[in-house]
Amino acid sequence: MSLAAEAFVSQMAAAEPWPENATLYQPLKEDQILLSDCASSLAVQAYLRMCGLPVQVVCRANAEYMSPSGKIPFIHVGNQVVSELGPIVQFTKAKGHSLSDGLDDVQRAEMKAYMELVNNMLLTAELYIQWCDEATAAEISRPRYSSPYSWPLSRILSYQKQWEVRRKINAIGWGGKTLEQVYEDVSQCCQALSQRLGTQPYFFNKQPTELDALVFGHLFTILTTRLTNSELAERIKSYSNLLSFCRRIEQTYFEDKSS
Amino acid sequence: MFQTTGCVYKVSSSVRLSSSWFVEGLPLVLADPAQAYAQFAGAPLKLRKISNPWRSPSGFLPALRTNGKETLSRPSDIIIHLRKQKYNADFDLSAKEGADSLAFISLMEEKLMPALVRKPTRLVRKTFPHTKHGSCFQIYAFWIEPKNYVDVTRCWYAAHMPFPLNFFLPGRMQRQQLEKLRLLRGDEGLEAGEDLEKELYRDAAECMNLLSQRLGSQKFFFGDSPSSLDAYVFGHLAPILKSKLPNGKLQQHLKSLDNLTNFCTNILLLYFPRDGQESSGPKGSSQPEGGDFDHVPHKRRKQFLSALVALGAMLSYAFMTGMVSIQHIQQEALEEPPDLQPLGSHEEEGDG
Numbered sequence: 058m059s060l061a062a063e064a065f066v067s068q069m070a071a072a073e074p075w076p077e078n079a080t081l082y083q084p085l086k087e088d089q090i091l092l093s094d095c096a097s098s099l100a101v102q103a104y105l106r107m108c109g110l111p112v113q114v115v116c117r118a119n120a121e122y123m124s125p126s127g128k129i130p131f132i133h134v135g136n137q138v139v140s141e142l143g144p145i146v147q148f149t150k151a152k153g154h155s156l157s158d159g160l161d162d163v164q165r166a167e168m169k170a171y172m173e174l175v176n177n178m179l180l181t182a183e184l185y186i187q188w189c190d191e192a193t194a195a196e197i198s199r200p201r202y203s204s205p206y207s208w209p210l211s212r213i214l215s216y217q218k219q220w221e222v223r224r225k226i227n228a229i230g231w232g233g234k235t236l237e238q239v240y241e242d243v244s245q246c247c248q249a250l251s252q253r254l255g256t257q258p259y260f261f262n263k264q265p266t267e268l269d270a271l272v273f274g275h276l277f278t279i280l281t282t283r284l285t286n287s288e289l290a291e292r293i294k295s296y297s298n299l300l301s302f303c304r305r306i307e308q309t310y311f312e313d314k315s316s
Numbered sequence: 317m318f319q320t321t322g323c324v325y326k327v328s329s330s331v332r333l334s335s336s337w338f339v340e341g342l343p344l345v346l347a348d349p350a351q352a353y354a355q356f357a358g359a360p361l362k363l364r365k366i367s368n369p370w371r372s373p374s375g376f377l378p379a380l381r382t383n384g385k386e387t388l389s390r391p392s393d394i395i396i397h398l399r400k401q402k403y404n405a406d407f408d409l410s411a412k413e414g415a416d417s418l419a420f421i422s423l424m425e426e427k428l429m430p431a432l433v434r435k436p437t438r439l440v441r442k443t444f445p446h447t448k449h450g451s452c453f454q455i456y457a458f459w460i461e462p463k464n465y466v467d468v469t470r471c472w473y474a475a476h477m478p479f480p481l482n483f484f485l486p487g488r489m490q491r492q493q494l495e496k497l498r499l500l501r502g503d504e505g506l507e508a509g510e511d512l513e514k515e516l517y518r519d520a521a522e523c524m525n526l527l528s529q530r531l532g533s534q535k536f537f538f539g540d541s542p543s544s545l546d547a548y549v550f551g552h553l554a555p556i557l558k559s560k561l562p563n564g565k566l567q568q569h570l571k572s573l574d575n576l577t578n579f580c581t582n583i584l585l586l587y588f589p590r591d592g593q594e595s596s597g598p599k600g601s602s603q604p605e606g607g608d609f610d611h612v613p614h615k616r617r618k619q620f621l622s623a624l625v626a627l628g629a630m631l632s633y634a635f636m637t638g639m640v641s642i643q644h645i646q647q648e649a650l651e652e653p654p655d656l657q658p659l660g661s662h663e664e665e666g667d668g
Contacts, residue, residue, distance in 0.1 A: 162529040163529055163530055163532065165526075165529070166526035166527070166529040166530040167416060167419065167420075167530065169423060169526055170416070170419035170420045170422060170423035170526065170530075171419040171422075173419070173422040173423040173425075173426040173427070174418060174419040174422035174423075176422075176426065177422040177425065177426055178422070245418070246418075248415070249414070249415035249418040249419065250415070252411040252412050252414065252415040253412055253415045253416070253419075255412070
């Protein structure tokens with residue numbers, strides 16, 4: 058989004074309160090959505106719930122093409138459409154809902170840094186495992202990704218997507234990595250998160266922030282998704298405070314609806 | 317002053333590290349945390365400057381050659397190697413501080429740092445993270461920003477590459493960098509336009525602000541001694557601070573953050589005393605002194621070589637047109653006793 062458009066959106070956003078009929082779009086939950094998209098979507102949902110903003114989740118097979126940035130998830134609020142966690146956080150802030158107001162400058166810098174850490178390592182690792190590990194790509198990613206489409210199109214789209222992601226992975230220098238190295242990186246990231254969390258309920262003490270939403274989205278999705286092998290989840294399970302962190306957020310913010 | 321082109325460090329005849337570390341004026345191929353790290357940890361390395369990346373043992377800069385004939389090229393691998401050899405700058409960090417360094421390095425890689433550093437994988441704490449978006453900014457500042465690219469980066473590379481390469485390599489490198497930037501931003505129709513520039517500058521400036529906030533009034537990021545995070549931050553900010561790009565918005569922003577500027581100058585003075593003098597000239601360390609971009613390494617050698625080539629060309633022309641002929645002289649010199657005629661007359665005979 059260009060700067061001018063962004064400024065315009067935030068101005069517009071400030072004018073209106075959060076409507077009741079806000080919608081979050083994501084791909085089909087049962088058949089189509091992939092690990093990384095599911096994680097990002099869950100992070101946004103967790104964030105909105107932490108803010109206390111109601112949102113209705115809608116599954117669409119073409120969600121990826123509906124999104125303004127081509128990324129999932131995106132929310133439709135009033136007459137605006139915003140995609141991805143970062144811009145959504147900005148957007149809600151413009152409407153007067155923010156989780157990070159209570160932090161001082163140093164903490165805010167640290168929060169941003171940790172969010173980049175998660176995007177940098179967990180999200181990239183998810184993409185790598187989905188599309189660059191041939192077993193996972195053939196067994197799970199390609200069939201699921203193309204499930205709404207019929208034969209010739211499904212193959213074309215899924216291979217196109219795989220090619221695109223691989224190019225990106227190569228550009229950031231992960232192309233030469235082995236699966237084992239990627240798992241090792243995930244471990245490193247989780248170790249850092251676990252050390253930072255320590256025994257606190259949330260990363261910055263009593264109040265949840267967008268960092269908590271992001272970490273929860275990724276860890277919870279990895280823990281509850283079945284892949285070709287469970288190595289990725291096993292790596293996370295060795296950090297007990299991260300597990301109880303996920304459970305805590307799930308109970309606090311998601312329990313009432315599921316029960 | 318472009319002197320410091322690339323470097324090799326040598327540890328008491330056992331380890332060598334070549335890196336492209338430009339203290340000033342530099343289209344830095346690689347701002348090099350590994351080198352700063354080695355300095356902080358007190359590893360006895362020796363610097364060797366090279367200007368052609370292909371001459372490095374691994375084809376990349378920097379590179380570290382150990383006595384085991386091993387060549388390490390990624391900054392992170394070099395740091396791990398140094399750690400194994402008991403040169404460690406992170407001994408007194410707590411677990412939480414280690415985690416924080418990891419996070420801030422991610423932040424910089426995402427927002428500021430160049431993907432120039434091919435695969436910044438493992439740094440300290442066994443692993444440091446990985447570029448996801450490689451730093452769009454420095455790619456932009458050095459390669460895409462039209463003014464900077466034409467005035468500085470391209471000239472610099474053209475001047476420092478061997479002859480036939482300098483015509484096409486800079487252009488090819490620029491296209492590669494643009495391609496990379498496109499992939500990283502996930503935007504196919506990327507142009508080197510105003511919007512892109514603003515966006516990248518904004519991200520980079522935000523990253524600097526965050527670093528500055530985190531540093532506060534401390535001397536180093538974690539207490540009184542430098543750690544790998546300091547090496548990382550310094551390795552990437554010092555080149556921005558010291559470079560003389562015509563379009564230096566980012567440099568201006570960095571200069572407005574006093575604590576970060578001081579942080580860089582301090583480290584430069586403390587750990588790179590020679591480079592510091594060399595680069596800062598008469599003390600005013602961060603003042604650009606107007607460009608002498610035409611400085612070329614091995615000037616003497618090049619002058620000598622070009623004189624040699626010119627001489628060769630002249631001589632061969634002389635031979636080809638038959639102005640001079642050695643064979644005739646020798647044959648006639650053999651036929652007739654040398655004493656009989658003065659040398660000059662032989663050449664005249666050769667002409668005919």
